[in-house]
Amino acid sequence: MDFDLTEDQRMIQDSVERLMADRYTFELRQKYRREAEGWSRAVWRKYAELGLLALPFDQQDGGLSGTPVETMIVMESFGRALALEPFFGTIILAGGILRHGAGAAQREAIIPRIVAGEMTLALAHHEREARYARDHVAVTAKRSGDGWILQGRKDLVLQGDSVDRLIVSARTAGATQDADGVGLFLVDARAQGVSRHGYPTQDGLRAATVTLDSVHASTADVVGHPAQGLSILARVFDEATAAICAEAVGAMAALHALTVDYLKQREQFGVKIGSFQALQHRAVDMFMSLEQARSMALFATMMVSSSNAAERGRAMSAAKVQIGRSGRYIGEQAIQLHGGIGMTMEYKAGHYFKRLTMLDILLGDSEHHLGELAAGGGLFQDE
């Protein structure tokens, strides 16, 4: 048992931390946010130069064969910086689907372009009626000649308004919540019949509703077996959960540090407010919540490689419970300890709070995952 990073992992950590310190001050972030796509193409190219976009992909496909630990390192750093770029959608979600499901020709056509920073993707899976159910797919894919015709609507496609390509889940057989009968289709975001309606999300990032009206997909656009898409997605969502946990820990750590700094600077009644025991203890409670969350992010990172799907799922749910709770607690208390300034858009704390709130909701909030864990018989099963 050890928690040490390898030499290479430390180098990745150093370089990504340096990049973010350099290119992701709060002021720059505000500027990126106002760019047309809501994120920075220039920074995205930097990610590509650093090899961050290559990390989880196989060496054979032009990647770096990174482990979940490398993903954790990068996501934590992005959380700290409140990065806006579509890394999660492109690399973790769509990239995960390609890694676990795509054939050689698809990987060869797409992954090098992702790695080079030339192509971004989004996963179009969520539908409004699904709430947190991951197997809810009503969008249809009907056979047509040697291809498929996609029909229906996808919601909350993260950064779906700015990406180049979509991976759309659609039902090739069966009823809306069947475990089988869902295929994953690569669709050009500008293809005929695709209309995208972009909007901001509560954290200042963007998402889109994607309407598919008789969109044609060829057989070559199907990722994996056209009826087995959900099993690919299940794996990818577990990886995405671990990644989110790491991002949240980065955001929590930065927000906690920001708050403690504030307690050391702000004076009232002629003293630093950090001298008040009530506030000190609150800062300690936040610290404990942060360290517990960090531990569960590590747990998720370790367990995400497990080949036992049930065990892996329990671990991800447990991690998501802790991350959601810690994120909410640290976010709320950070605003409270800052007082009025914490309520303003011109100050960073509120942005962390909102991102943490989003990360709780993404892929199922803490209450949802607690329910999953409870229904499955709890976390400690074979000890």
Next chain:
Amino acid sequence: MDLRFTPEEIAFRDEVRSFIRAALPASIRHKMVEGRDLSRDDVVAWQRILNRRGWSVANWPKEWGGTGWGPIQQYIFMEEIQMAPAPRPLAYGVFMVGPVIIAFGSEAQKRRFLPRIANLDDWWCQGFSEPAAGSDLAALKTTARRDGGEYVVNGQKTWTTYAQYADWVFCLVRTDPAAKKQRGISFLLIDMKSKGVVVRPIETIDGGHEINEIFFDDVRVPADNLVGEENKGWDYAKFLLGSERTNIARVGVSKERIRRIKELAARVQVRGRPLLDDDIFRRKLASLEVELKALEITQLRVVAAERNRAGRGTPDPASSILKIKGSEIQQATAELLLQVVGPQAMPYGLGDDIGGALAFGELWEMTAAPTYYNWRKISIYGGSNEIQKNIVARSILGL
């Protein structure tokens, strides 16, 4: 990074586990599972079993009977003890005064006391707190006045666990009344059979008798029983309180309690269905499991950091939260068990001597409430959670 145990660590765990399984007397194990008090003989018997295996003072250096295990093995050993569940070696000797004597005691003290601690020939208790010196421990007033080759001790200690069983007490005493607070304190070893030592029991809200007051009235203590230097006792006390980092969270205890809660909740029926099938109960239990898993990883982070640091430097910042979180979770398990028992927790008044099933309930039901009350102590002793938070605020957050 790999959070799993290595094959060697797993082999070690299996070795410890199978030894405990074979060697732990069933009567002791049953008492532990059911939450009943152990007798002095139980504790002594088990420690001697461990001592024969060479494991009673596993944390000590090899030359004094220790094992030479690293932090991870120490952790695994204690977790196996807790999950068995078995009593741990008597802390006052093995984890408190023993390490202090090893670090600061004279050669004669080491030879005289250490082997008897290892075999629990001497039962030690801790004389730190006083009626007016609790969280503010350095406000202690018990004095030791030098008189030739002896100290003359006067004063009162309190909250002394198992003083009624003890042969010896290690005390913080004031040797320089003129010096400021922490400066004038010494670390003194006192024979409980000395003339002028009086123990008065304190009954606690759980109905048990663990803690006591000790009165010292002109107790004459040989000067040889001073540990280290006069007026340096505060440093030794800090060393003592900080020396146990590998198991402060008692994760194994909480794991065992959760296993027990599941077992009993499967037995208790609510409208013809096991309580364990109740959604709200399951959520509550799952929630506690998440907290415990997080604490376990946090504890392992500290253990791994201890290994990397090889005993040098300050503990990992995360270690400060172990006591707080660990106590909260242990208390939550006691509360949950109380809820599992439900109305049958109301009959009260279990003594040491009660053996089999009772007319008004079963033994496991009878111990839920006393344990619940007793475990409120966990967030108080060894520096209350509020004191722990003061420490974290100052030393980690810099507030």
